[in-house]
Amino acid sequence: MATALKNQNESGNENSSEEHEEDAVLVDRFPEAVRVSRFTFFSVCVLSLAFVLFSSMPLWHTDIWGHLAYGRLIWEMGSIPEFAPLMPLSSGMSFIDTAWLSQISAFKMYEIAGVAGIKFLYAAAITACMALLLYRVQQRTGSFIWSMVCISAFLLCDWKQLGIVRPQLAGLLCFVTLFFLLTARNWRKANWVLIPLLFVFWANLHGSFPVGLGLIGCFLVGRAIDVSWKMRNWKAMLGDSKTRRYLILLELSAIAVLFNPYGLQLYSEVFSFSSNPNLADLIEWNPLTLRMYQGKAAGLITLLLVIASRFTPRRISTAEVLLLVGLGISALWSSRMIIWWAPVAAYYLAIHGAAICRWKLKRLADPGAEKVFCAGKWTIVSVGVIWICFAVTPMGSVMLHGKEVDFERSVSESTPIGAVKYLKEKQIQGQVFNSMELGDYLLWAGPENLDVFANSHAHLLPREVWNHYLRISNLAGDAEELLDRYGINTIVLDLPRREGLMKRLVKDGVWRVGYKDGRSVVLLRNKPIQ
Structure with a gap:
């Protein structure tokens, strides 16, 4: 009886050992290079x-x-x-x-x-x-x-x-x-x-x-x-x-x-x-x-x-x-x-x-x-993690699920999306004055014939023009004169950073608010310069 149990245990141990060896062989068969x-x-x-x-x-x-x-x-x-x-x-x-x-x-x-x-x-x-x-x-x-x-x-x-x-x-x-x-x-x-x-x-x-x-x-x-x-x-x-x-x-x-x-x-x-x-x-x-x-x-x-x-x-x-x-x-x-x-x-x-x-x-x-x-096993899990993480990104949504990414949610809250739509609807053209920070998006998405005053490439502006930009932005004493000199009929400012400038311009009665949201404001001259 004892001999039979011993043989059974030895047989069980051998089977267990064979299973572990088989598992090891399975793992070893995974390409070593990867x-x-x-x-x-x-x-x-x-x-x-x-x-x-x-x-x-x-x-x-x-x-x-x-x-x-x-x-x-x-x-x-x-x-x-x-x-x-x-x-x-x-x-x-x-x-x-x-x-x-x-x-x-x-x-x-x-x-x-x-x-x-x-x-x-x-x-x-x-x-x-x-x-x-x-x-x-x-x-x-x-x-x-x-x-x-x-x-x-x-x-x-x-x-x-x-x-x-x-x-x-x-x-x-x-x-x-x-x-x-x-x-x-x-x-x-x-x-x-x-x-x-x-x-x-x-x-x-x-x-x-x-x-x-x-x-x-x-x-x-x-x-x-x-x-x-x-x-x-x-x-x-x-x-x-x-x-x-x-x-x-x-x-x-x-x-x-x-x-x-x-x-x-x-x-x-x-x-x-x-x-x-x-x-x-x-x-x-x-x-x-x-x-x-x-x-x-x-x-x-x-x-x-x-x-x-x-x-x-x-x-x-x-x-x-x-x-x-x-x-x-x-x-x-x-x-x-x-x-x-x-x-x-x-x-x-x-x-x-x-x-x-x-x-x-x-x-x-x-x-x-x-x-x-x-x-x-670490290779398989790593590939799975990469796949899952890529799938939840905007690029993954486009490539794997064919979903369009919501543009407004994909850009910062300061992007002047509404202001640009307004400028296109009103077909505003010619030279405008704008906050430098908004100039890049105006160049990309603004009306085709809109002339931007400044953007983040400040080094491309002549020194005199850049000084004028700063004087207008800070509402210096000759700011209105400079706006007239450049023939500005439209101003695009970022909010709330330029809210003080907006209020001072509107207060004088020369300008009025054409469009405003929490991101930006468009000011229009009451009597446009021809």
Whole structure:
């Protein structure tokens, strides 16, 4: 009896063992090349949710519409205009379009999928930046937690900049990609082609490519200083292969930039752009201060970096110092430059934070620090998460369900949709005065023969015209005289920001309200100028 039970138990154990072996065989049969780890699954979840978040954000009412209008014009003309188009008051001004490829790409995407297409490009660019930072930190630290710290710090610092859809996001993706390639542990021969090719695209997508050249320059100078200091001989850097590599790479990248419609002229345009006096009157080009949200975020990250540099067991390279200090100073000079400092600061904060934890705690309880097991089940679940998250985005609704996206819900509350409809119904033409912030949407969706006074491309306006815009907006003593001088019969203002200006104009009896909602107001002259 006992022998029979023993045999039965052994038989049961053998069957159980065979079942486990069969399960293992089933798992093993899943293609090894496409198996992913638990870390990858968690990363996919985070990035997919981020993609959904940014896809659901309303399109801001300024830059994107102006760039779409320029993209439409370039596509229809088949060439880039030599002089500033679209705004008659800018006629005769030289037009160097540093973002023509972004503008055309966005316009064609809009033609295909409407606002859903623009939202897709917007969310994809930011999510790709997050993915590159997350992967590089995880590779260098083996920690999922510190990878999350990196992308969280990046989003915290750049949140205001990331909220505006414009070609600068394409430049940011190029910048993060370059930083990703330069911070790899091992140099790959393919980088000799990939990095110059990246600059070819960058120079045509956005005029921020000098930041990328500066990034390579910091690695070059930093490496040269480190080698010279270590060998106690400045000539040692001449024999260092890594220093020579950065130098050749910088030269190749600088040459690759020349593959653009303007050739060498693009350099002079980009370097002179920031000195345009009109930009000094725009808030986003003002110096970074602690009164700004992004100033507070940058201050917090800087404080954490200082603490981390005090306790980190890692060697702090000269290139790291040059990058953080150089980009930090540029951000203090102009708050818009914070967009380049944030990913670099977030990366080094995570790297040093992970090193401190390993040093102090010896073994950090982190799922990413465990042995990585890849399994087919994580691949299947990851694909499912990506599919579900894509399906709930506007682009997913268009492609998978054939649903039209509600335009009004897809744009910001400040978009002058009602005002534009009114202008079209009344067939208003000729020169109007408008808030600069509304100019981009007026160029894109306004009546065909409507002449916009100003838009976000303030640098295209002659200095005198820009000064007149500011005087009218601030209702200076000669504001009415200037409105008469330009033959303005229609004024389009954003509300509630310009409500004070609207009330003062209407109070004088020269103007009346033709249309008004919570977003904008259209004022009409009681006795139109003929």
